Amino acid sequence: MKRIAGVLTAPATRLLLALAAGLLAGALCAGTSAEASLLSLAQPVGKLWLDALTMTVVPLVTALLIAGVYEAGQSGGNAIARRAMLWFAALLIAVSLIGGVVALGLLEAWPVPDQAARLTADTASSVPALSGGWTDNIIPANVISAAADTAMVPLVVFALLFGFALTRIERELGASIARLFRGIAETMLVIVGWVLWIAPLGVLALAFGVGVTMGAGAAGVLLHYVLIVILVCLSVAALTHILAATVGRAGLVGFARAALPAQAVAMTTQSSLASLPVMLSAAPVLRVDSVSAGIVLPLAVSLFRAASAAANVAVAVYLAQLHGVPITTDSFIAGALVAAAVSVGAVGLPAQVSFFAVIAPVCVAMGVPVGLLPLLLAIETLPDVFRTLGNVTADIAVMRLTGRRAEEDTIYV
Secondary structure: OHHHHHOOOOOHHHHHHHHHHHHHHHHHHOOOOOHHHHHHHHHHHHHHHHHHHHOOHHHHHHHHHHHHHHHHHHHOOOHHHHHHHHHHHHHHHHHHHHHHHHHHHHHHHOOOOHHHHHHHHHHOOOOOOOOOOHHHHOOOOOHHHHHHOOOHHHHHHHHHHHHHHHOOOOHHHHHHHHHHHHHHHHHHHHHHHHHHHOHHHHHHHHHHHHHHHHOOHHHHHHHHHHHHHHHHHHHHHHHHHHHHHHOOOOOHHHHHHHHHHHHHHHHHHOOHHHHHHHHHHHHHHOOEOHHHHHHHHHHHHHHOOHHHHHHHHHHHHHHHHHHOOOOOHHHHHHHHHHHHHHHHHHOOOOHHHHHHHHHHHHHHHHOOOOOOHHHHHHOOHHHHHHHHHHHHHHHHHHHHHHHEOHHHOOOOO
């Protein structure tokens, strides 16, 4: 999957250059005679590109979830794997909720800059919000209608149930159906790759409109956003560190020493997969048997992105604050649960693909406009370093929690 989708994705440097060029050109053209004619050209181009990216969300997320849940079910055939899967599920939900709470707290203490208010008129778009009570939005009475309405919460529930049900039917039939959905996901990823290949043009067009509206103030808003997401990722790394140190009885210093080499590789490569060999080398230091580590860590790399799930909720919360969308208890819980669920299906996707594929459903579940996501995609490189750091720290923590040796329970430093 990564091979197919990665062929046509735009390099991060091209996106950053397009973002900078668009913002600068918009700021320079603001108030001039050329502003109206350039905006009339840039706005349709930006909208067409955003619509092309958005059209892939429902089929891609549904197919990824069904195939991912089925494959996860096939992986949990022994006690260690089952324990790891339970930890993955519990922690993904917990950190998604915590990530949203941390983001809300940070934004309360350090609000979105005032200049951001000028963005809302041009980037707000009609999105379905939760209506009625929490229970009114869980089960889709008509899954086709839910897909047509981009109602992500009931769609995610349906995909999860469908994926679990596939594991309970005859193995050959289940595998063939899962293979069909994997094929749908791969096909959608090819389309996403095409759309992302022209991402610099789309980002340039969207950034031009932002530059006209905000001028130099856009840079301050984007920097503020980056720092909020980084702090949320660091909070997940810290919380999972503490969990391994206390519940896993690894000790704060003991766990830090064991995790540091893998964390260094994670931050330099931005890849949990590339960090896997170093994570495995932490097993003896953490008194985890090599067999258990060999089961838990590959599963974690394949299915578990704790910091990413938390950061995705933080992005939705940030956009909600920016657009003045009220966050109710129902919408907050819905967003967190969707973030936890879709993160499972998106593991292993290139960062550019997964950014929109996993955050747009969270935004839609919370009733938050997604028009600014392409601009945030252009600056995702820096937050992605800290997403990977948090993911790898959580992976090592679960390895200790799941596979520690009972006879050598506590690590003394």
